Amino acid sequence: MAAMNVPETQAAARALLAFWRAAGVDMDEAEAIYAAAPARRAQAAQQAAPAPVAPRPAPRARPKAESSVESARALAAAAQSVAELRAAVEGFDGCALKATARNTVFSDGPDDAEVLLIGEAPGKDEDEQGKPFVGRSGKLLDRMLATIGLDRKFNIMISNTIYWRPPGNRDPTPGESLTCLPFVERLIELKQPKLLILAGKAAANTVLRRDEPVSRLRGRRLNYAREGLALPVNTMVMLHPAYLLRQPQQKRQAWTDLLAIAAWLDELGVARAVKS
Numbered sequence: 001m002a003a004m005n006v007p008e009t010q011a012a013a014r015a016l017l018a019f020w021r022a023a024g025v026d027m028d029e030a031e032a033i034y035a036a037a038p039a040r041r042a043q044a045a046q047q048a049a050p051a052p053v054a055p056r057p058a059p060r061a062r063p064k065a066e067s068s069v070e071s072a073r074a075l076a077a078a079a080q081s082v083a084e085l086r087a088a089v090e091g092f093d094g095c096a097l098k099a100t101a102r103n104t105v106f107s108d109g110p111d112d113a114e115v116l117l118i119g120e121a122p123g124k125d126e127d128e129q130g131k132p133f134v135g136r137s138g139k140l141l142d143r144m145l146a147t148i149g150l151d152r153k154f155n156i157m158i159s160n161t162i163y164w165r166p167p168g169n170r171d172p173t174p175g176e177s178l179t180c181l182p183f184v185e186r187l188i189e190l191k192q193p194k195l196l197i198l199a200g201k202a203a204a205n206t207v208l209r210r211d212e213p214v215s216r217l218r219g220r221r222l223n224y225a226r227e228g229l230a231l232p233v234n235t236m237v238m239l240h241p242a243y244l245l246r247q248p249q250q251k252r253q254a255w256t257d258l259l260a261i262a263a264w265l266d267e268l269g270v271a272r273a274v275k276s
């Protein structure tokens, strides 16, 4: 429809006023406004209108991720043992990955092990079995750990930064990582491990809240300190076994990391099953 010019608009308004008056509606005030000079008309319209009220900002709908993080934080804080934390993670519905996963993958190995290893996220095999690191990279991890006397049956607990398999093994999103992080942090708090091993770049950067290449973090003695921890936690980053499967020429570096871990464990008095 073509836009009306000013005279046409005025004619239409007048016709409308006449219609309402004919219908018995008191149009005096409206006509007085209409008949006034344009500047006064605007002023009168303003006076006739209700006093302007500063619009109240609409209550901001909380982004879902934020409330999921908050509820993860509350659930994690309420857990007083690793068993309670496991149950809290299993009952948590705030991470969308749960909807497409078969199982929650929380941990393997003794809850009271002095060494805690944290990887990234479950893959297909882990999703099927409900245990971390049981696929190809997990088998390599077991072999690597065995060379320095660590075994998930006895002296190392293994977990991840994400508890449900991302579809198609895609990388977890920052939102998914943030949602699971309160549980990861609470696990470290509850265990206060003598040594925390972070496997790979994603686990290292998520837990340490950094954004650095793994080459800069691996093999160094780090101190993980955070509010809520009774003591800072000795931490070492190692190359992820899945990365080593893709880049076997990096195995030498991984071996150096393992020797550094073994030396630190000895200094810390952590029992290792060293083969004679």
Ligand code: URA
Pocket: 119, 120, 121, 122, 123, 126, 131, 132, 133, 134, 135, 137, 138, 160, 242
């Ligand atoms: N890669 C990980 O980081 N974690 C697993 O549990 C399996 C593979």
